[in-house]
Amino acid sequence: xxxxxxxxxxxxxxxxxxxxxxxxxxxxxxxxxxxxxxxxxxxxxxxxxxxxxxxxxxxxxxxxxxxxxxxxxxxxxxxxxxxxxxxxxxxxxxxxxxxxxxxxxxxxxxxxxxxxxxxxxxxxxxxxxxxxxxxxxxxxxxxxxxxxxxxxxxxxxxxxxxxxxxxxxxxxxxxxxxxxxxxxxxxxxxxxxxxxxxxxxxxxxxxxxxxxxxxxxxxxxxxxxxxxxxxxxxxxxxxxxxxxxxxxxxxxxxxxxxxxxxxxxxxxxxxxxxxxxxxxxxxxxxxxxxxxxxxxxxxxxxxxxxxxxxxxxxxxxxxxxxxxxxxxxxxxxxxxxxxxxxxxxxxxxxxxxxxxxxxxxxxxxxxxxxxxxxxxxxxxxxxxxxxxxxxxxxxxxxxxxxxxxxxxxxxxxxxxxxxxxxxxxxxxxxxxxxxxxxxxxxxxxxxxxxxxx
Numbered sequence: 001x002x003x004x005x006x007x008x009x010x011x012x013x014x015x016x017x018x019x020x021x022x023x024x025x026x027x028x029x030x031x032x033x034x035x036x037x038x039x040x041x042x043x044x045x046x047x048x049x050x051x052x053x054x055x056x057x058x059x060x061x062x063x064x065x066x067x068x069x070x071x072x073x074x075x076x077x078x079x080x081x082x083x084x085x086x087x088x089x090x091x092x093x094x095x096x097x098x099x100x101x102x103x104x105x106x107x108x109x110x111x112x113x114x115x116x117x118x119x120x121x122x123x124x125x126x127x128x129x130x131x132x133x134x135x136x137x138x139x140x141x142x143x144x145x146x147x148x149x150x151x152x153x154x155x156x157x158x159x160x161x162x163x164x165x166x167x168x169x170x171x172x173x174x175x176x177x178x179x180x181x182x183x184x185x186x187x188x189x190x191x192x193x194x195x196x197x198x199x200x201x202x203x204x205x206x207x208x209x210x211x212x213x214x215x216x217x218x219x220x221x222x223x224x225x226x227x228x229x230x231x232x233x234x235x236x237x238x239x240x241x242x243x244x245x246x247x248x249x250x251x252x253x254x255x256x257x258x259x260x261x262x263x264x265x266x267x268x269x270x271x272x273x274x275x276x277x278x279x280x281x282x283x284x285x286x287x288x289x290x291x292x293x294x295x296x297x298x299x300x301x302x303x304x305x306x307x308x309x310x311x312x313x314x315x316x317x318x319x320x321x322x323x324x325x326x327x328x329x330x331x332x333x334x335x336x337x338x339x340x341x342x343x344x345x346x347x348x349x350x351x352x353x354x355x356x357x358x359x360x361x362x363x364x365x366x367x368x369x370x371x372x373x374x375x376x377x378x379x380x381x382x383x384x385x386x387x388x389x390x391x392x393x394x395x396x397x398x399x400x401x402x403x404x405x406x407x408x409x410x411x412x413x414x415x416x417x418x419x420x421x422x423x424x425x426x427x428x429x430x431x432x433x434x435x436x437x438x439x440x441x442x443x444x445x446x447x448x449x450x451x452x453x
Contacts, residue, residue: 001092002099003303015384018049022056030060032099034089037066039357039364039388043073043437050081061085061102063095068357073438075119076126085112086119092307093183129412134252134441135261137417141234141250145260147404149269152277153333155226162379163222165323167213170220170286173319175345179205182311208308217293218313220320221379222284224328226399229279230271234263235424237271238279244373246398247424248361249410249439252417264360267402280328280399282353283376286316287391313393321395325353333401352405355397357387359409365425365435370396412441 002009010028012021025033033053035046046069050062062082064074074088085102089095101107135143177189185198192198212218228239238244250263260266269275290313297306322344326334329351339349357364364387370376371383374396382390389396413421413436422432433444 001095001303001307004307005096007096007099014388015386018045018052021049022052022058025058025060031103032061032063034063034065034095037064037068038392039068039386042066042068042386043077044434047077047081050078050086053084054082059084061087061108063087063089063098065089065091065095068438070438071118072122072126075122079116079119085115087111087115091182093185130441133254134412134414135254137250137252137414137420140252140261140417141263143261144250145262145266145404147267147402149273149275149277149402151403152269152275153401154276155278155280155332157331158226158228158278160223160225160374163224163324163327165220165222165320167216167218167220167286167316170316170319170323171209171213173323173341173344174315175318175322176202176315177345178318179311179315182314204305205308205312208305209312212293212309212312217289218286218316219288220284220286220316221288222282222320222324223374223376223379224280224282224324224399225374226278226280226328226332227373229268229277230273230275231265231268232271233424234265236265236268236279238373240373242372244369245424246366246369247363247421249363249413249417249421249436251408251410252414252441253411262408264354264400264405267400267405278332278401280332280401281370281374281397282321282324282328282399283371283374283379283381283394283396284317284320284324285379285381285389285391285394286320287313287393288380290391290393310393313391317393317395321353321397325351325399328399329401332399350403351399351401352407353397353399354407355395359411360407362410362439363432363435365427365431367396370398410439413439415440415442 010024012024021033035049037043037046046064053062061084064078064086065088069088071088074086079086085108087098089098101111180186180189180192180198183201185192185195185201193202230237234248234250236246236248248264251261268279269277290309293309294306297309326344329349334350354360356367356370367383367387376396381394384390418432418436418440419429422429425432433440
């Protein structure tokens with residue numbers, strides 16, 4: 001977006017150490033530094049980068065963005081480390097206005113003052129939330145979601161299957177509303193097309209999508225499967241060759257009403273009941289070939305079409321995940337007529353497909369177990385050391401089919417649960433805390449007050 005507006009952008013790529021970012025900014029005489037994070041471990045690295053910028057005495061504004069970042073985390077964790085403006089940019093469409101203001105002395109002062117006031121308010125709100133009591137993990141488990149396991153069905157197969165649907169098939173499952181979100185054009189689709197700018201963007205995207213489909217410029221490839229499984233406490237144990245054990249977290253918020261404290265393991269039949277439950281898993285990508293497309297556009301200095309190509313690959317990957325979930329439900333428990341696109345988008349079906357790193361299972365490190373279970377690297381998807389998927393236009397997760405399972409957010413977790421979780425995963429506490437940093441209800445390295453009983 002900055003490139004489309006005549007700014008000179010030096011993209012250093014992914015997994016770049018803070019020292020290299022700052023050294024390069026000095027060599028180039030950069031006016032602004034931007035850090036983007038797609039997964040949770042990036043958050044700690046951003047804090048370290050801000051601290052190093054302060055140590056070096058830099059006066060450059062720092063922009064924070066990316067899927068795992070938030071205004072609150074920026075205000076609470078990053079901004080206090082650096083005395084110059086630290087601005088969270090929600091999405092790419094807003095960055096041009098922010099940078100324009102930061103490079104104008106008068107507008108920079110105004111933006112900085114407003115931003116600091118908003119961040120102070122966010123810190124106060126965060127402190128207030130941190131004071132709210134949590135249940136001890138033992139009590140939270142006593143308040144689990146008790147569900148019956150008398151409506152279980154058996155998948156038509158167990159083990160793995162590979163799938164390569166056509167792009168023509170996947171385009172019918174695209175949720176266009178989220179395509180417009182990336183450009184800060186909010187509104188219901190197709191009503192949003194009444195706006196001229198949305199209509200123009202949509203027509204450009206359709207033209208490029210037609211070119212991608214006709215030329216087979218992207219390849220969609222996926223793997224999915226089903227296995228017998230059972231729950232053991234807050235874990236789900238898969239009966240594969242390695243007895244894969246997925247570890248999950250439980251909500252610890254003390255509710256004033258009768259709501260349960262949920263964990264994804266609540267929705268798989270416990271071991272020893274003889275209920276014969278199953279779990280599914282999947283990994284898909286629509287990003288194979290994207291590098292070649294964007295390289296061509298960038299060689300032509302066509303940033304606009306390069307951005308559209310990346311957005312379309314993301315939408316096709318999500319469409320693939322939606323399509324494959326429908327296939328999996330049919331293979332497992334769903335009967336009746338085919339759902340409409342509107343019904344699929346509204347999730348009017350049984351079962352969920354939670355992804356590791358998202359609110360119900362926020363630990364990205366569990367993704368490695370998922371990839372090993374699926375052999376996901378065989379279809380061209382790999383993981384970085386911090387859990388990001390390559391190609392980025394990829395989606396992975398598990399399938400849970402219980403009639404009562406719903407998406408939820410784990411939220412804040414206490415040290416008692418984190419310590420227990422580290423034991424279950426058989427990894428050091430500090431490593432678990434690093435992966436779960438946004439969910440911790442305490443400061444790492446500081447002994448908290450006891451969780452209220």
